Amino acid sequence: MRLTSEQIAAIKEIAAESFGRGARVYLFGSRINDDECERHLRRLRYAAEKSEELFPLSAERYQNLLDPEVAGLGQMLFCFGKLQDAIGQRLLPAILLAGQEWQDDETFLDKRNWEARCAGRNVPS
16 A cells, blocks of 8 residues: 555654654555555455355364365465565565665575574574
8 A cells, every 4th residue: 555645744743743853754565566465365355255154163174174165265375375475575574674684685594593583592603
């Protein structure tokens, strides 16, 4: 979703009132492809609607699902994952880059160690 100039100004004004005139506001919505997210969300809603009668899903019910029901649940999970990917591949890196906590040119090991430190795990030196 793209924010209008008025919305951006309102957000900045509220931040300034709440945190002081020196407050910095980072807006990341423009990093997300609205059309792609809408497409995945539309398909997710459709799959969820078609699978609605399966919920709540007990262990016994899960064991006895028919192939079309499994396909519907699979579609729902796939669309949910695609929606998360569409948001996560753009928004999360933008947030981390803005906070200078994630660098594109770091090695995979550096990124893995950064993730481990954030999760509170010990990282070998």
